[in-house]
Amino acid sequence: MARPRNDIEAGQERLVEIACAMIEERGAHALTMQDLASRAGMSSANLYRYFEGKDALLEAMAEYWFRPKVAVMEAVLASDLPPRRKMYEFFARRFVLIRDAWRADPVAHQTYMELGEEYFEQVRSYVDLADHYLCEIIGEAMAEGFFAGLEVDEALSLVNQMVAPYCALSTMTMAMERLSEDKLARIIDAVFDGLSGVDRGARSVSGLRAA
Amino acid sequence: MARPRNDIEAGQERLVEIACAMIEERGAHALTMQDLASRAGMSSANLYRYFEGKDALLEAMAEYWFRPKVAVMEAVLASDLPPRRKMYEFFARRFVLIRDAWRADPVAHQTYMELGEEYFEQVRSYVDLADHYLCEIIGEAMAEGFFAGLEVDEALSLVNQMVAPYCALSTMTMAMERLSEDKLARIIDAVFDGLSGVDRGARSVSGLRAA
Numbered sequence: 001m002a003r004p005r006n007d008i009e010a011g012q013e014r015l016v017e018i019a020c021a022m023i024e025e026r027g028a029h030a031l032t033m034q035d036l037a038s039r040a041g042m043s044s045a046n047l048y049r050y051f052e053g054k055d056a057l058l059e060a061m062a063e064y065w066f067r068p069k070v071a072v073m074e075a076v077l078a079s080d081l082p083p084r085r086k087m088y089e090f091f092a093r094r095f096v097l098i099r100d101a102w103r104a105d106p107v108a109h110q111t112y113m114e115l116g117e118e119y120f121e122q123v124r125s126y127v128d129l130a131d132h133y134l135c136e137i138i139g140e141a142m143a144e145g146f147f148a149g150l151e152v153d154e155a156l157s158l159v160n161q162m163v164a165p166y167c168a169l170s171t172m173t174m175a176m177e178r179l180s181e182d183k184l185a186r187i188i189d190a191v192f193d194g195l196s197g198v199d200r201g202a203r204s205v206s207g208l209r210a211a
Numbered sequence: 212m213a214r215p216r217n218d219i220e221a222g223q224e225r226l227v228e229i230a231c232a233m234i235e236e237r238g239a240h241a242l243t244m245q246d247l248a249s250r251a252g253m254s255s256a257n258l259y260r261y262f263e264g265k266d267a268l269l270e271a272m273a274e275y276w277f278r279p280k281v282a283v284m285e286a287v288l289a290s291d292l293p294p295r296r297k298m299y300e301f302f303a304r305r306f307v308l309i310r311d312a313w314r315a316d317p318v319a320h321q322t323y324m325e326l327g328e329e330y331f332e333q334v335r336s337y338v339d340l341a342d343h344y345l346c347e348i349i350g351e352a353m354a355e356g357f358f359a360g361l362e363v364d365e366a367l368s369l370v371n372q373m374v375a376p377y378c379a380l381s382t383m384t385m386a387m388e389r390l391s392e393d394k395l396a397r398i399i400d401a402v403f404d405g406l407s408g409v410d411r412g413a414r415s416v417s418g419l420r421a422a
Contacts, residue, residue, distance in 0.1 A: 082412075084411075084413050085415055087413070088413040158401075161375075161386070161389070162373045162401065164382060168382065170381070171379065171385075175375070178368060178372075179372075182414070183369055184413075184414075185410065186369055187372065187373055187406075189405065189412070189413045190369075190405030195397065195398075195400075195401040195405065199400070200295075200403070201293075201400070202295050202298070202403070203296075203303075203392065203396035203399075
């Protein structure tokens with residue numbers, strides 16, 4: 001579901017907003033198609049003209065939740081920033097959006113997180129999209145000589161692991177009070193200046209001798 | 212509770228082993244003092260000679276679960292490895308212990324994770340102890356010129372964030388299938404070669420211009 005283009009899409013958008021208000025007030029488990037129809041002042045039969053079932057509704061809610069995050073990722077991708085700045089903004093702007101929502105209403109935030117864990121199928125395509133965009137930034141960085149000796153997929157996995165608290169939603173929620181844009185900037189600088197496919201001594205082939 | 216030194220401690224150790232077997236078989240919520248007494252073939256009154264309540268039992272179970280992890284951390288700390296190797300082994304050996312337990316019985320592993328989240332007070336002292344040891348390694352690294360411009364506490368927070376999937380138990384559990392010693396070694400090399408208090412361009416003071 002993109003931004004509304006016709007009456008059905010406008011109706012879907014309005015229903016998603018009502019459904020989000022309902023779960024923010026009463027938790028994820030309070031959401032039923034019948035309650036949504038009632039709250040929207042329409043019959044259940046009419047509601048099913050907009051969403052053929054709860055899965056379709058949840059998919060639209062995921063799209064609605066992720067839409068501003070996708071927008072900032074796409075704005076960063078389209079910018080002419082150097083790769084290091086791009087990667088920082090890619091994670092930082094998304095992180096700030098989510099942190100601000102968490103600060104405004106931590107209980108509502110937790111409700112969306114639980115909903116996302118329960119209906120991960122509706123979330124997975126956004127995780128894949130973010131990985132796709134991150135691969136583009138990694139490719140630009142590699143063209144400038146960064147991440148020498150790593151394949152794009154290896155670099156993708158390593159970067160996602162090194163910034164996990166600013167990226168993986170459940171990890172972010174748990175660590176939120178210890179996260180900051182300053183720390184993220186230090187980590188992205190470490191990614192660019194320290195990450196490569198060359199073994200520089202962290203792991204010894206012979207294992208731990210002295211312990 | 213350290214390793215058993217007298218009859219009471221030997222009895223506590225045996226009861227902890229029985230309690231662990233019970234939650235591995237039946238889940239965290241199956242554990243009651245009454246069931247434990249019954250399974251151990253003793254009266255409830257006798258059980259309370261060993262543990263004055265469920266909190267004391269859970270504390271002993273946490274000590275039992277963390278004991279091998281503390282042992283590998285202490286062995287690494289006592290070694291004469293250089294700081295880079297030490298930090299890798301510090302995270303890697305603990306990670307391998309937990310991953311092997313997860314591989315052997317993922318359901319039991321999940322039960323311990325849920326128990327740890329529910330009774331976090333019993334877990335916190337081990338988190339603090341791990342941070343204390345990690346600070347020692349960071350101090351040794353700083354003495355060799357690494358992490359220039361960072362305070363020990365800043366470096367501690369940044370390192371914990373950069374290795375979160377190998378360190379924070381719930382993050383580790385979610386990411387387990389994508390984690391490896393090879394990736395951890397690349398991350399520790401990036402920590403040592405890339406992490407400092409010097410801004411190298413990830414974050415622009417003027418913000419994002421082009422997006």
